[in-house]
Amino acid sequence: MDREQEDMQFLGFFGIFKESYKIIISCKKIFSQLTLTLILPLAFIFLAFQEISSLMCNDIIDTEIEKDFARPDSKRYTNLSNTLSSERIKYVLFMYAYFIMVCILSLLLTAAIVYTIATIYIGQEVTFKKVMSVVPKVWLRLMTTFVYMLLAVMVYLILYLWVLIISLKVLRSNTFVAFLNVFLVIYVMGFVYMTVIWQLASVISVLESVDGIKAMTKSIGLIKGNRLVAVLISFMFDILFVFIQFSFYSYVVDGGLLEAWKRFGFGVLCFLMLLTLFLFGLVIQTILYLVCKSYHHENIDKGDLSNHLESYLGDYVPLIGKEAQLEEYRV
Structure with missing residues (x-):
């Protein structure tokens, strides 16, 4: 990365994508290795789940019909x-x-990509062996953050359902339909925002000495000032992910009327799109972290960050104080 940190704050929506693309192209070897090792199995599991799940559901439905x-x-x-x-x-x-x-593959992949980008950022040599030796040690920190975020999402969903039940009892049918449409939009926006918080908190859990609730709280603070860009990026990736899943189900899982070679072609296309989406998504969320740090004038000391990353290579002890904190500077 040849861009100075103080310049990162000026990267907008398209600038973040451009910077991510440049990093992936400039380090093709390591990202290709990570893609083959972690992203490829994850993408395969996502798509295979739809096929296997559909077959199992059909078996259950057929058995229920016979039983009737x-x-x-x-x-x-x-x-x-x-x-x-x-x-x-x-x-x-x-x-x-x-x-x-x-969950396991997603967290391992997140740890690998974030660590790789951070190592590139501080100008150190990054190798596949080095990254894979670090990933299991970072995984536990990411798991802690994931568990807290999962609990937050569950609470959010319960509150959403509670409001729907109350409104269903209080409002008239025609009023409830209008309320439901508005409330659904609010729910989706809130869910996307929580996704942004979790993604940034995951990066924080790798690059700083905090995890769980502290990482989530810090994530909320960092997003301020770049909230719109972060939400737009997350929403775009969510839409693309749903589109790929829907296309795979429509043309491959439920595409019995299509010729075999067409179904295979659609399957390969969806698979390649999912690989690209996962890779770019994780690189972009790390770049977004650097953009947010720069926007808030928080200097990432490369020496301290280097010590923090190197600590993963030995017996991991969470860094405290100045070793792990990113110092503020004024422009």
Whole structure:
């Protein structure tokens, strides 16, 4: 990265994308290795989940239909009931396994990309072996932040449902429909904002000596002044992710009427788009962190940051005081 930190604050929406692209192109080797090792399995799991989940759901539905036509006191009914229970248990276990694998790979990938960008930023040589030796040590810090953010999202969802239930009882039907549309927009905006907070908090958990609630609180403070840009970037990536998932389901999972080669082509295209989305998304959220730090005139001392990153290579001890804090400067 040849751009000085004080100049980072002037990067806008398109500037952040341009800077991210330049970093990826200039360090193609390390990012290609990370893509093949972490991003590729993650993208495969995301898309394979839709295919496998669809097959399992279809099996459950077929079994339920057969059960409805069987006599309740017959042996066939009993066998179908046992089969249905088994299929549902398998589906629940599959969902849990999917969630765990996605969480582990996502956090490992976040740690790898953020560490790589930070190492490039301080001008040190970054190798795949070095990054992968650091990733497991950073993972626990990211997990702490993720758990707190997951709890915050759950509380947010519960409050949303509570307001909907209350409004359903109080408002008339036509008024409720109008309220629901407005409230849904507010909910989506709030969810996107929480996503931005979590993404920035994840970067903070890697590059600074805070995690969990402290990282989330610091993330909220850093976003101020760049809130619109951060939300637009996050919203754009969310829309692209939904578009890729929807396209894959429509043309591959549920595309039985299409020729095999067309379904395969759509599958490959969606897979490549998802790879690109994951890579750019994580690089951009790290660049956004640097932009926010520069905007608030908080100098990232490269020496202290270097010590912080190097500490991951030994027995990890959270840095305190000046070693981990990013000093403020005035322009």
